[in-house]
Amino acid sequence: MHSAGSVCQPRAICPSSPPVDRAESELAAHLANAARGAGIDCRHVTGLRKLSGGASKEMWAFDIEAADGTKCPLVLRRQPAGRRFSAQGLASVAAEAAVVRRVAEAGVPVPAVAFELPGGSPAGDGYVMARLEGETVGGRVLRLPELAAARAGMARQCGEILARIHAVRDHATLMLAERTSAEELAALEQRYRDTGQPRPVFEYALRWLAGHLPDTGRNVLLHGDFRTGNLMVGPEGIRAVLDWELARIGPPAYDLAWLCVGSWRFQRPDLPVGGFGTRDDLLASYAEAGGAPVDRDALHAWEVFQTMNWGVMCAGVAEAFVAGRRTVEAGVIARRASETEFDLMRLLAPGHGAWNAR
Structure with a gap:
């Protein structure tokens, strides 16, 4: 099972390419600001890339690079600003993050939540969690x-x-x-x-x-x-x-x-x-x-x-x-x-x- 305490601990990963267009560069900047606001050591965000899958939410993989050069692999799950929210779902993606935190305390294997996007963020409504490896298809x-x-x-x-x-x-x-x-x-x-x-x-x-x-x-x-x-x-x-x-x-x-x-x-x-x-x-x-x-x-x-x-x-x-x-x-x-x-x-x-x- 994944341990919630492992979020943003130093971990060796392969280097990845920086964002290539303006929209991605802006999203990376918003993520970096949100991470710093949550008290995370973040020099900058690298390797931002959109993941396939996710019928109702966008998923983005990225790394947070700390001041000492270590990188933390993460995933953003978000509802982009302006997109209609599912009528059957929770009121916000932030509400989903609260559920994930609660079940993690009960021993349910989930990716640990690192931080949430602040209300009104230009990046939309979302939260960031540990990036795990495994098969989902x-x-x-x-x-x-x-x-x-x-x-x-x-x-x-x-x-x-x-x-x-x-x-x-x-x-x-x-x-x-x-x-x-x-x-x-x-x-x-x-x-x-x-x-x-x-x-x-x-x-x-x-x-x-x-x-x-x-x-x-x-x-x-x-x-x-x-x-x-x-x-x-x-x-x-x-x-x-x-x-x-x-x-x-x-x-x-x-x-x-x-x-x-x-x-x-x-x-x-x-x-x-x-x-x-x-x-x-x-x-x-x-x-x-x-x-x-x-x-x-x-x-x-x-x-x-x-x-x-x-x-x-x-x-x-x-x-x-x-x-x-x-x-x-x-x-x-x-x-x-x-x-x-x-x-x-x-x-x-x-x-x-x-x-x-x-």
Whole structure:
């Protein structure tokens, strides 16, 4: 696990090139000022470069060079000034940083937060964290031979990590959204209606959920997007849990079910937990680490909910794509709405193996 105390400690890394255009030079200057304001020894910022990935936030890698010449490898996660913030996410990226700090105290593996951009910064709304090494691309996590040993234990590791997240009790100060099961279902239906795309499978799933989604019961701190792709993996296992922008308060099964959605299995439908493990291992480890027992029928109902949840997200991207907000990534995501319809039909077929898959 990553230690929060290692942020900006001297570490040998390869030299990198300085920013090459004015916008990057200005961003580097803002980062240097923010670092100094946070009490960090920063002579200047070097090696600034934009990272690929990140559907809703920008990610920038850079190094802080101290007065003695040592360099600290970091990553900026930000919402650029002027860009519309996700309606489902937290109120700010700074709020996300507060969540990351809190779960780090609970022993959850996360990149340590170094500092935040001050309010009103020309660089936007964001925070800076330690730059770790590892694989995050889902398909590669499930294929790379050097990660075979990691995959074998990841379902149990996920259960342990989720139990630690859900055990955080002093989360009231984080001011996170909290919904009952009925409110979650109503919000899901409204987002579906807002897409303006009638889908018979979604209509049926909504009716089924109305009769099967259990009452919320005990609510806990949730990651909100705990899945393959948001887990940084090395040969020894999960090194860090990333992307906390959908953190909220809700039922434990919300996180557990999201990890089991078919779209996160990356061509491994036989392994329901992220394409790398079984529900039995996930739930056993979750209970061993202190998580409350999870009813299998409740988990199944939340898997139906989360499968449709992802489908509605895809349909929303499709609506935006048709309206003209077009990117290659949006086009790829939009097409996956139909994939979730197939997954829902499997999940809702009485007696189908999806009900009892381990």
